Amino acid sequence: MKPLRFLIWPSILSEADWRRVGRSLGLSPRELELVQRIFDGKKLAVIAQEMGLADGTVKTYSQRIYHKLRVSDQRGLALAIFTEFMRHVNAQTSQ
Numbered sequence: 608m609k610p611l612r613f614l615i616w617p618s619i620l621s622e623a624d625w626r627r628v629g630r631s632l633g634l635s636p637r638e639l640e641l642v643q644r645i646f647d648g649k650k651l652a653v654i655a656q657e658m659g660l661a662d663g664t665v666k667t668y669s670q671r672i673y674h675k676l677r678v679s680d681q682r683g684l685a686l687a688i689f690t691e692f693m694r695h696v697n698a699q700t701s702q
Contacts, residue, residue, distance in 0.1 A: 624695070
């Protein structure tokens with residue numbers, strides 16, 4: 608799985624934005640933590656080590672997240688997160 612090196616999301620989304628998007632998409636805090644680390648461009652083995660999980664567990668979690676968001680890869684994940692973020696931004700600006 609290639610990391611999302613083309614995105615610099617951590618500097619674009621604040622922690623509040625991440626939490627809002629995660630809640631809206633139905634991600635648990637642990638799932639959101641995994642998604643953020645993927646967006647940091649970290650490989651699954653590094654994420655596993657940082658989160659104190661087995662490599663296979665991180666792979667399983669990431670697959671469950673993809674299924675939950677109805678995407679098949681990291682590009683789809685990026686699009687789902689960005690789309691939800693923009694939905695919140697547009698909702699705020701239209702009020």
